[in-house]
Amino acid sequence: MSVLLPLSVVVPLVAATLLMAASRAWNRRGYDVFAIAAAGSVLVICIVLLFNSTREPMVYWFGDWSPKDGVALGVSFVAEPIALTLATLAAFLVTASLVYSWHFFDTVGNLFHVLMLVFLGAMIGFCLTGDLFTLFVFFELMSVTAFSLAGYKIEEEGSLQGSLNFAVTNSIGAFLILSGIALLYGRTGALNLAQIGESLAGGPADGLVITAFVFLIAGYFVKAAVVPFHFWLPDTYASAPTPVCVLFAGILSELGLYAIARVYWTMFDGVFGAGLVNLRAVMVGTGAVTAIVGAVMCWPQRHIKRLLAFSTVSHVGMFLVGVGLFSPVALAGTVVYLVTDGLVKGSLFFCAGILLHRLSSVDELGCDGLGRDIPYTGILFLLGGLGLAGLPPFGTFVGKAIIEEEAAHLGYSWVTYLVVAASVLTAAPVLRAGARVFWGYGPGDAYGHHSEAEGDEGEPETSEARDITPPLMWVTAAALLGVSLVAGMIPDLSIRLEPAADFFLDRGAYADLVLRGVTPHEVPLPPGAPLLKGAVIGLITALAAVFAAAMGLWHAKLPASMKGIIAKGLGPPFGRLRALHSGHVGDYVAWLTVGVAVLGGLLAATIG
Amino acid sequence: MSLRGRRNLFALGVLGFSVLFLWGLNGLPAFGHYEGVYGITLNRVAVTQRHATNLVAAVTFDYRGFDTLGEEFILFAAVVGVAILLRAQRDEAATPDEEDEETKDESRDAPHTSDAVRVLGLALIGPTVLFGLYIVAHGHLTPGGGFQGGVVLATAALLVYLTGEYVALRRVSPESVTELAESVGAGGYAAIGFIGLLTGQAFLTNVLPLGMTGQLNSSGTILLINLAVGVGVAGGFSLILAEFLEQTLLVREREHG
Amino acid sequence: MDLLHGLVLVFVAIGGTAVVLTRDPLAQSIVVSFYGILLGILFFVFQAPDVALSQIVVGAVALPMMILLALAKAKAEEE
Amino acid sequence: MSFLPFAVAAWLFAVGLYGIVTSRHLIHLVVCLSVVQSSTYVLLLAIGYRTGASAPIFVEIPPGAPAVDPVVQALTLTDVVVAATVSALLLAMAVQVHKKAGTFDPDELDTLQG
Structure with a gap:
């Protein structure tokens, strides 16, 4: 069984090199079949490991270098259910994206498939590792592969500029992380997460520890796109190829947050334990700001992929609230939310890809009513919008309900309002765009002006006939949505994750397992709680989103006084916020620096 | 803004x-007084354990070999990325039917070089290759x-270009x-990792x-890993240089031809 | 911490600053080559010959070369 | 004085960021990014240094003799080479942006606003 652990990473990597070596020897279908088979087998490996790890977490030492006297000489993988849930999601999304790409754009020979497989190996390695520097290496590997994938459509200026902004900001994030690692290595003389945690726990929470922590989380915030480190994300997502967007929105940002939870609970919990209340306030506050900024920016977008990108920012904010509550219940809820939301958003991006295929555009206004011929895609799109809102039984409502409840329990009862507001503001524009594009609802000049179409892409991503939608395209979109729906109907889903979350948060048990090979004792399942309240909130959110979408479509019919209030009250701050998203990489780096300084200041004041 | x-x-x-x-750096041990347990342990045991x-x-290729496998793939991904980004001009210049024709390459003008540079460059290629191989093969000793050796080997490929033998390089x-x-x-690299698995031990x-x-x-x-890495790095850097050079050459070709 | 360390460190700091302040990329490629050598020397006095060797082949040769090639390519296209 | 190596690392990080923020040329910007990266090398190697110890190469010194930390060197060594390929990737992006937009100046690139 343990042999599957290295294979989960090595299989996709080796498959990528084989594909690369076979260049020109095979044809396109050969690459497709081979890549799908490789990703699919990784998915199976991940599922087997996941089920196995719920019975007993496992440690694997590369090169057989198991620790001597608590000193780790080599690199370890730690198989536990939370990490493996994310790894499984990654494998599932990569497989789906490769299937979706069957009819998709003309790839440059095999290079697209090669990169997708390397990306998969990178994500799984990132999830499973128990070593701080390996975490950095696989972070870099994910990043570099993502830069290349983002810039894949070189015929577009926006795509190139987006990937350059992406690469510069994320590289700086990586250097911050490496500096943080250097500080921790200087203090503890270790790179193993558990060993660093044990070493730090005996020392003070001084400047070095706080700085290292700030550098690490700032780096992961860049990847997760937390405000004000988020500017690169909409630029990149709007212009990257659709199958790549699915991975970026569905798993890449989420992995940044996973890393924050991982490094906190394995290394910093002991030394920061006393300041946890303050740390929680900082994290929940940052998450709330991110959720709001993303949601507010989402509304005025007419480029559908950019719209979905800002909704990703908003949802990342909500995940951060969940992770930042620092409790096992909230973590379990966040994992459920994150997985189901990733699937829904993936499905929405797939639908946007179908639009691109059929109409060569994802401009909401430019495509007004043009999607009438593809009503089934329209239905999928609208269902996806409702899934974002958290309409039961989409799994999203379960996760949100648990985060809300746990937040209230910890004294953050306003989180419920935040989650509802952000959900409405991100789901409504999706519904609005869907209703307009697929059914032609609403007047054409909704914004009272005709600017040039924003969603036109220089070249379509597909070369096949545009009068039909290849079945594999909508089947994958439907499959993602279906899995999210089914997940919501599994009773007590998050309760089942709670023992795993308990272990995730137990620094002592983790260190015992990694450094001394002591298996954690089993935790009984907590009693299941009915989610009736959450279901009602989900229903209300969905209804409110439908109502807001209708307002967006027919806002010309609102009374003049109300329009005046909206224009005067919201216009200027809106405009200022939009202007900050300038597309200028220098601006982004300046904000990144400010973000590090502010985070450092906040934590120094509250923990130090 | x-x-x-x-x-x-x-x-x-x-x-x-x-x-x-x-503030953070201030918490580090004073410069020159580092006593990290990881490094000290390795300095004590590694020579006997690993010869x-x-x-x-x-450390790079054994104790933390898995990290280095990741690094090797970063290089791999970056090189693929460069190939993707710089592919456009090739498509523009080459019409479908002439893509694989070796003869076409003859028309690509290499830059003019003086005979002195040419002789010097050609004379340097051999030693550079030898030096690169030496560095690769002695990595575990010195x-x-x-x-490092991989990069040196890639510069040998560049020397071939500088001496105006680029056409030859494309053929070779x-x-x-x-x-x-x-x-x-x-x-x-990954395959060497499998040797461990085959003998029933860890990757x-x-x-x-x-x-x-x-x-x-x-x-x-x-x-063995050093050799694999050497091949990978040399191939990667040569590919990057070739992609950049391809671009300049094609532009030149369009201008003259 | 002896004089040699201090001297090389100061040179590296100046070198890095010079790379940033050299706004013309063509000139910058030469400055960055010198900076690569300075870093190589620093790593050597830090008793890290392996890293120094890496830094010199990459920082002093490969990186400047790639900058020059990128510039040449962009320039050739403009004409 | 013994703080100097660490201060130099911090300086390189900050000055590289300054170059990126104020850069008017994408290639210049990519090179500034490599200056930021060199900060991490200086930091790592400075941390692992031990006064009077030799390099961790036991050819002329016996095993067990005082040597500097080999781990930080291993971390840096691979990164130096890999970073160069990443720089190449960024340079290729800059070249392509220039090809599409006709400029290297980030101030003149405006396709991604709002």
Whole structure:
């Protein structure tokens, strides 16, 4: 069984090199079949490991270098259910994206498939590792592969500029992380997460520890796109190829947050334990700001992929609230939310890809009513919008309900309002765009002006006939949505994750397992709680989103006084916020620096 | 944002950033007095455990070999990325029916070089290749190894270009060869990892005979991995250089032809 | 901490600053080559010959070369 | 004085960021990014240094003799080479942006606003 652990990473990597070596020897279908088979087998490996790890977490030492006297000489993988849930999601999304790409754009020979497989190996390695520097290496590997994938459509200026902004900001994030690692290595003389945690726990929470922590989380915030480190994300997502967007929105940002939870609970919990209340306030506050900024920016977008990108920012904010509550219940809820939301958003991006295929555009206004011929895609799109809102039984409502409840329990009862507001503001524009594009609802000049179409892409991503939608395209979109729906109907889903979350948060048990090979004792399942309240909130959110979408479509019919209030009250701050998203990489780096300084200041004041 | 606004924002940010950074650095052990348990343990046990005199190589390719596998794939992914980004001009210049024709390459003008440079360059190619191979092969004994030696080997390919033998280079090492080297390097590293699995031990376990400390044929898989990395790095850097050169050459070709 | 360390460190700091302040990329490629050598020397006095070797082949040769090639390519296209 | 190596690392990080923020040329910007990266090398190697110890290469010194930390060197060594390929990737992006937009100046690139 343990042999599957290295294979989960090595299989996709080796498959990528084989594909690369076979260049020109095979044809396109050969690459497709081979890549799908490789990703699919990784998915199976991940599922087997996941089920196995719920019975007993496992440690694997590369090169057989198991620790001597608590000193780790080599690199370890730690198989536990939370990490493996994310790894499984990654494998599932990569497989789906490769299937979706069957009819998709003309790839440059095999290079697209090669990169997708390397990306998969990178994500799984990132999830499973128990070593701080390996975490950095696989972070870099994910990043570099993502830069290349983002810039894949070189015929577009926006795509190139987006990937350059992406690469510069994320590289700086990586250097911050490496500096943080250097500080921790200087203090503890270790790179193993558990060993660093044990070493730090005996020392003070001084400047070095706080700085290292700030550098690490700032780096992961860049990847997760937390405000004000988020500017690169909409630029990149709007212009990257659709199958790549699915991975970026569905798993890449989420992995940044996973890393924050991982490094906190394995290394910093002991030394920061006393300041946890303050740390929680900082994290929940940052998450709330991110959720709001993303949601507010989402509304005025007419480029559908950019719209979905800002909704990703908003949802990342909500995940951060969940992770930042620092409790096992909230973590379990966040994992459920994150997985189901990733699937829904993936499905929405797939639908946007179908639009691109059929109409060569994802401009909401430019495509007004043009999607009438593809009503089934329209239905999928609208269902996806409702899934974002958290309409039961989409799994999203379960996760949100648990985060809300746990937040209230910890004294953050306003989180419920935040989650509802952000959900409405991100789901409504999706519904609005869907209703307009697929059914032609609403007047054409909704914004009272005709600017040039924003969603036109220089070249379509597909070369096949545009009068039909290849079945594999909508089947994958439907499959993602279906899995999210089914997940919501599994009773007590998050309760089942709670023992795993308990272990995730137990620094002592983790260190015992990694450094001394002591298996954690089993935790009984907590009693299941009915989610009736959450279901009602989900229903209300969905209804409110439908109502807001209708307002967006027919806002010309609102009374003049109300329009005046909206224009005067919201216009200027809106405009200022939009202007900050300038597309200028220098601006982004300046904000990144400010973000590090502010985070450092906040934590120094509250923990130090 | 205006340049001024950006400068002001950055000035604020970098002030806070620097204070934070210096505050953190202040907590480090004084320069020259580091006593980290990881490094000290390795310095004590590694030579006997691994029969490698260059401990840095032992750490890179054995104790932390999995990290290096990841690094090797970063290189791999970056090279693929460069190939994707710079592919456009090739498509523009080559019409479908002439893509694979070797004869077409003859028309590509290499830059004019004086005879003196040419002779010097040609004379340097051999020693450069030898030097690169030496650095790769002695990585486990003395400073050097696959990463450094690989770059040196790639500069040998560049020398060929500088001496105006680019056309020859394209015939000797067309792109598919560098691509193959790139995949063999990265894939070979992973394959060496499988040797451990086959003998029932962990991935990347150094199961080969360790040999006599200090001899070329020692330290087991470290030497093999060094060779794989050398091939991968040399292939990767040559591919990058070739892609950039291809671009300049094609432009020149369009101008003259 | 002896004089040699201090001297090389100061040179590296100046070198890095010079790279940033050289706004013309063509000139910058030469400055960055010198900076690569300075870093190589620093790593050597830090008793890290492996890293020094890496830094010199990459920082002093490969990186400047790639900058020049990128510039040449962009320039050739403009004409 | 013994703080100097660490201060130099911090300086390189900050000055590289300054170059990126104020850059008017994408290639210049990519090179500034490599200056930021060199800060991490200086930091790592400075941390692992031990006064009077030799390099961790036991050819002329016996095993067990005082040597500097080999781990930080291993971390840096691979990164130096890999970073160069990443720089190449960024340079290729800059070249392509220039090809599409006709400029290297980030101030003149405006396709991604709002």
